[in-house]
Amino acid sequence: MSSLPYILIVDDNATNILYLEIILRNIQANLIKALSGAEALELTKDVDLSLAILDVQMPHMNGYELAVRLNENRAENKVPIIFLTANFPENARILEGYRAGAVDYIIKPVNELILTSKIKVFLELYWQKRRVVENTEKLRESEAALQVAKKQLEQMNEYLIKAIEEERTTISLQVHDELGQAMTALKMDLSWVRHNLDKGEATMEKINRMMTMTNDVIRKVQRISSELHPGLLDDLGLKAAIEWYCKEFTDRTDIPCTLDLEEGDELTPQVNLALFRIFQEAMTNIIRHANASTVTIQLRCYPDIELNIIDDGIGMTPDVIDSGKSFGLIGMRQRIQRCGGSLNLSGTPGQGSIVQACISKPTMP
Incomplete structure (x- = not known):
């Protein structure tokens, strides 16, 4: 906490003001000094006072009147006041002072120990209040951040549901259009063979066609399976999986x-999968948005892990990078963070974009 509290000192005698300054020399506070009530009101117009030390007997505006004026516009944050007086006041005067905001009276000549002890109590109250205000503000900020995170989580959930449905639709279409048609043709050929077993050469030609079609179906099944989860990733590692994907x-x-690409023998299955999914998402974004003519993929495994996907397309804008609304980018960040890494995105309009995933080996899961 860097902002020091403000203490107002008012006395119509400059010598008394100087004496109070000497007494308060070791108090950590900003002192506001005034020789009259009018001057005090002018100097503290926009100041949040922690304490006021007022002389009771002053011309034009006495200490009680000044106390009332100080607090009349501070309904929520009244200033605690210590009155200094040469004579102990009568009960009526004491009551008037407390109504005006007094918290204590000190008889002149002022005892330094007594005055500083009382001031320290009020300053401690000031710091406690500051801590409460700051903690409340932090709580508000945390609550706001929580609401943002909750909203993003809801949107991410909707995105994942949609993505799953789209993936299911794609697989369904592939199975129907590619495997379904091939299997239908195969079924028709099998039916023909069953009814034409006596036609030797024609039967053999049909069987050969069926074998070719069967091999084609097998390749299609392997391709669909590989797109869902490439076996190369588990068997031969990230480098081989990227090479296969780029050919496709x-x-x-x-x-x-x-x-x-460098070989990464030390990469764990979790890291391999995270980097491959980030690579897949980046390549999908290039198809959808980049309008690129070439793509460069770099994989560095020493001393740390770094995957770069570089295109020469239209370039990601700062608004897209920082918006927090691209669920593809959010998913990429979450994947790399689970591996203790970071995702860096950059783009230059008309020159392309770079997606960079970095993982420090000491933090690698």
């Missing part, structure tokens, strides 16, 4: 891929 990517899109 280029065959589908006619976008060439330049590969600069």
